[in-house]
Amino acid sequence: MSTSWRSASSASPPPGGWSSFSGWRSGTRQARTHGKAIIRLLKRAIAREIFRYLTTPVTVPDVSDLRPARQAKNLALTTVAEHFGVWPAVISCIERGTRRDDNLADAYQDWLRAA
Known part of the structure; x- marks a missing residue:
């Protein structure tokens, strides 16, 4: 009672019939083109x-006054760096x-004004 693969696969159609599989290839092609459209939009x-x-x-903050202000207050680079x-x-x-670090430059300017 051996059944071949043909008789086993064609024994019962899937729910909805074989016609539901007719658009499988075109649906896959549409999905591929839809994916390409998404990539193009991105x-x-x-x-x-x-x-x-x-x-x-x-706008870049002006930092040209930092070194003269530090030198006018007789502060060493190491002192500022440690702070x-x-x-x-x-x-x-x-x-x-x-080097651009706006947060550090602003804090440095504020610290020099306060010192």
């Missing part, structure tokens, strides 16, 4: 955001404008 959104960041001017818990090189880079 790329456009990323491009718009990058363009906005590149074309919007950013803020950073390396002296970080303070030097901020004073020269080669």
